[in-house]
Amino acid sequence: MRTLALALSALLALAPSAHASTGPGVTPDTGQGVTPATAPDTSGIPRLTDDRGRVLTLRGWNVEDKTHRGDAALSAIGEKHFRDMRAQGFGFARLLVFWDDLEPVRGRYSETYLRKIERILDWAHKHHMYVLIDAHQDVFGPAFGHRGVPEWATRTDGLPFTPHPDDWFAEYFEPAVQRAFTHLYEDEDLRRAQARMWRVLADRFEHHPAVLGYDLINEPMGELREGEDLATAARRIERDHLTPMYNRLAAAIRSVDDGTWLFVEPTPIVGEGVPTGLGRIKDHKVVYAPHFYNTAMEAGADYDPSAGWIESYEAAVTVYPREYRVPVVVGEWGPLNNSLPTMGRFYREALTSLNRYSSGWAGYVWCYGGGYCAVDGAGAWRTNKEQTAAPYAEAVAGRVITQEPARLSYVAGRGGATVLSLPPAPDGWRVTVEGPAWPRTATAAPGRAARVELRAVPGATVTVSVTPGAR
DSSP states (O other), X not given: OOOOOHHHHHHXXXXXXXXXXXXXXXXXXXXXXXXXXXXXXXXXXXXXXXXXXXXXXEEEEEEOOOSOOGGXXXXXXXXXXXXXXXXXXXXXXXXXXXXXXXXXXTXXXXXXXXXXXXXXXXXXXXXXXXXXXXXOOSSSSGGXXXXXXXXXXXXXXXXXXXXXXXXXXXXXXXXXXXXXXHHHHHOHHHHHHHHHHHHHHHHHHTTOTTEEEEEOOSSOOOOOOTTOOHHHHHHHHIIIIIHHHHHHHHHHHHTTXXXXXXXXXOOGGGGGTOOOOOOOOOOSSEEEOOEEOOHHHHTTOOOOGGGOHHHHHHHHHTHHHHHHTOOBOBOEEOOSOTTSTTHHHHHHHHHHHHHHHOXXXXXXXXXXXXXXXSBOTTSOBOTTGGGGOOOEEEEESEEEEEEETTEEEEEEOSSOOEEEEEOOOTTOEEEEEXXXXXXXXXXXXTTOOEEEEEEEOTTOEEEEEEEEOOO
């Protein structure tokens, strides 16, 4: 998602307390991770569900067009994105939309932009995919050369801004950018404008069958106070600014849409193993949606298993959902350079961790080329990213007993079909069902993805096994 900043590394180096309270299982002095005896407790984290009560697992990718604006906005996204993702077994997309395109002039919302979003949602629905609509910002917005909050809603009090073309995340620490966030959080007219923007989106897309949720703002930041280390600042911003903002936006959305999930993010500092300072969001359908990036890897380093970063992150990121009883979906993850020697191990260990506590994730990003792209220009997997494609249960109609990539046990309910997603595999897949559920067996042909729907007798215990080989 970003070249995560020498500036961030330097600030964290000045903030040893960032690892001093990273939650259960983390050694305070070193932040070197957890041992099996002190592994993070994920038992109290609820699962995401659909409107029929089925337990959902989301696997997918971000979809974006940060380049085109105005009449050309979203033109880089086509039906091919969704067809190709589904062909690899994915059923989820996080769609980036921008306030500056939706409301380029204050009070005037672009009907053209809304229709383009709707067309993308239609493609997703055609290919059986859920979509999370993400109100995206990078370095606040176009006033600083990026996308997000419109220029008319950007107030800097004349403070300076210096671009950092080689490390754009460092621009978040420019005085003008930090002050712009403060005004967004504190100025009543900007609060109302942001709420109106979300009412427009929610009112338009509440009933679209592809829409699963709304991500209220991407990677929010704020203004550091003099002498304040980054971890302390992040917790204060989350407590004093983000929590009330999310409650305001939740109330605005609920005035037009009572049923769609609301995804709330901490600051990006959570990636350093810092538990969030977010408070309770007073809504009945909230999802905690952190991102999963490592500073060193974003700056070009290989994965270092001995650093214990994945363990520290998991320990920290599971504190909030256990306390407030909300599901977790990781909205972005995946390093820039996937071909370094230890990156294969990173993907194995990251996926094991994510699958342990989250209801799903969206990798960054489904595009065709280099950099962060999932696949190259010919549509072939970039190095190690093929590990993201594995069998999983998209929806379980009942109470889950155990859920692993190759085995699922559940007590069947009345919520409809249980849906399995099988990615392409050289030898195909075979599904075997124990218990009163149908079909009893199913296969996926070699090299082809498949979706398998199972229906079971309510109250029965069903065990589903997935093994390689279609015969």
